[in-house]
Amino acid sequence: MQILIVEDEKRLADALKQILIEQKYMADVVYDGNDGLEYGKSGIYDLIILDIMLPYKDGFQVAFELRKSKINTPILMLTAKDTVPDKVSGLNCGADDYMTKPFAPEELIARIKALTRRKGEVVLDETSYGDFNFNASTNQLSKGIKSVHLNFKEAEILKLFLSKPEVIISKEEIITKVWGYESDAGSNNVEAYISFLRKKLHFINSDTEIKSVKKMGYRLEKSF
Structure with a gap:
């Protein structure tokens, strides 16, 4: 499974990538909204982990433009913003799920499995x-x-x-x-x-x- 991480905090992005590699996922990392949108539009990813506070384009814009471009890849928004309006905004822009920082790696993996299962591309054990x-x-x-x-x-x-x-x-x-x-x-x-x-x-x-x-x-x- 191929996952795109869009996160401008490089230490967190690297930690996320390591967690995914340990679970035998493939992961690419980009650090701003422009690159996130460009990579996301490729359509090769099974899941996108998307931060909200990003340089150039925020996560809301990236999610909105991906959906406008008919990209249906599941999007998991990962952010420090945990208010209800922020969550609603993210979901309205096209995100499929929402996690707040800090997070437990076990919960992250469970959310990833749930989202990709909905997409119907997970091979059962x-x-x-x-x-x-x-x-x-x-x-x-x-x-x-x-x-x-x-x-x-x-x-x-x-x-x-x-x-x-x-x-x-x-x-x-x-x-x-x-x-x-x-x-x-x-x-x-x-x-x-x-x-x-x-x-x-x-x-x-x-x-x-x-x-x-x-x-x-x-x-x-x-x-x-």
Whole structure:
């Protein structure tokens, strides 16, 4: 899962990023409203954590302009402002939830899970597709009595396929979702990890395939 943090307090932003990394999320950080809006408009994020008091554009403006641009990414407003009018303003501008500083990391993670669950892009701990099972908690891929462990990147790519099976996913989307918006990863990285995943599907004797679609990307397909 890819999360954007828009927070001008660099120490807090770095702490937030570390919390998310420990939970195996990918996170990008920007420090002002202009960058927050630009990054948010890319549409690659599963969630945006958005402060209100930001340079150039405040969080209310960023949320409003994202919604005006038809960006439906869940927005969690994180701010020191805790009055009812501030909360109402944030929600009216398009935010989905609201947390005040200071916060407990456990509550932050719970809110993130709740918001992304509403979006319908969270893969459950136990997922079955075609003839295989995938446990997102242990990163175990299995069919019958055969199982194999996926490394972090392999698991993130499989989660992306499972979030929209039968849909063609481009290499560019895989890079931004799995490696990050500013990563220097390229097509060769994607091809290598797709190859690893295919070998592991073969290892468990799965007939489900990751099909290459010429000049477009890849698609997860059940065997019939």
